[in-house]
Amino acid sequence: MIKRMYPLVLICFLSIPLLFAQESQSNNSQPSNISGAWQISWEGRGGSRQATIQFQQDGSKLSGTFQDSAGGSSQLTGNIAGNNVSFSVQIQGGRTITLAFTGTVNGDKMSGTFQPQGGGGGGRGGRGGGQGNHSWTGVRQQSGQSEPQQDQDEDDEYGV
Numbered sequence: 001m002i003k004r005m006y007p008l009v010l011i012c013f014l015s016i017p018l019l020f021a022q023e024s025q026s027n028n029s030q031p032s033n034i035s036g037a038w039q040i041s042w043e044g045r046g047g048s049r050q051a052t053i054q055f056q057q058d059g060s061k062l063s064g065t066f067q068d069s070a071g072g073s074s075q076l077t078g079n080i081a082g083n084n085v086s087f088s089v090q091i092q093g094g095r096t097i098t099l100a101f102t103g104t105v106n107g108d109k110m111s112g113t114f115q116p117q118g119g120g121g122g123g124r125g126g127r128g129g130g131q132g133n134h135s136w137t138g139v140r141q142q143s144g145q146s147e148p149q150q151d152q153d154e155d156d157e158y159g160v
Contacts, residue, residue, distance in 0.1 A: 108140035
């Protein structure tokens with residue numbers, strides 16, 4: 001009887017480390033929590049630019065607001081997987097510009113690239129989208145910190 005149970009006990013004993021490894025891998029794939037206010041910065045044609053983002057997070061789904069330095073506020077949507085974040089925002093102005101952000105989160109900091117898209121002109125002499133990637137950085141804001149106070153032309157502000 002003991003000889004028959006030995007293989008079963010051995011299999012159970014050997015599978016315990018696999019269960020712990022699987023659990024630690026699933027914990028690592030949980031999305032980072034980025035809820036709250038973030039100050040982001042990037043270089044536009046006219047110099048350094050900033051915006052404030054307020055993220056709401058439901059699991060891996062992101063929503064929120066993007067407030068640019070001119071005081072305009074736009075809705076954003078996106079996703080986060082682990083520490084990889086992607087979101088987009090449509091800026092309404094003289095023309096609609098979509099900013100597509102991708103990046104990585106490291107604690108209270110994040111960084112990546114964004115690409116302006118759209119711009120309305122199409123093939124009729126306007127400046128269309130796809131103006132290249134621009135680097136950005138973000139820092140989580142503590143309560144009470146102020147929002148950006150710059151007023152710039154939207155084309156220069158977003159690098160288009």
